[in-house]
Amino acid sequence: MASSDLLAGSQCLGADTLMKLLGNYCRNAGVKTTICVGIVGFPNVGKSSIINSLKRSRACLVGATPGVTKAMQEVQLDKHVKLLDCPGLVMTSDGGLSETTAVLRNCIKVEAVVDPVAPAEVIISRCQKYQVMEQYGIPEYRDVHEFLAHLARRRGKLKKGGTPDTDAAARALLQDWNSGCIRFSTYPPESRGHVSARVVSEWDKAFDMDALEKEQEFLLRGDV
16 A cells, blocks of 8 residues: 555656666667567557656657547657557457447547437446535436436536536536546456466566566555
8 A cells, every 4th residue: 555645746656667677678688679669558548648757758748538649659768768659549349349338438539429328327327326416516316317417407508498408418427537537446357267378478587577566565665
């Protein structure tokens, strides 16, 4: 468990450890070689922020909107390590990623969502009712439609005749979700047993995961 001072500070946790790992990987038979490391993943998960943290400067544009990184960009970390910033990867529908899941992972711009109520309903089902009632200052509600109606009135999002604009309220909720205004956490999935298939048989010697884990524990406790 990290200390409160460490969590409240501006220190980039893990940056030095990752730099050390990349430096170890550069060494091949005692001779330093140049490597290029690609940073890949879903949109808006912090790929560019990792590069900026390692570079200690704003080398890449960042933002809460998906699609900020539009093309691959090379960033020279030092004379031996080059980082490759890549646009976010979005799975197709054939890969099992529904539109609702893509929206909640901030893979699709909120303005482009056809049905914003569906992902809003998932958000409401995941969060504690008292939490969203307190955060948005709304009364008791029975379902997502009543919640969005209360939120629309609260935010002044009304159609002609004073009818609540639930679509606009749903988009506002999605914006809050993507920007981290809604506090939410979930437990990791339980282990389903050993998987026999492996991509690699063993880690390279440069990736001493036990040593890295111990170093991270020392850092979180404030010992180093």
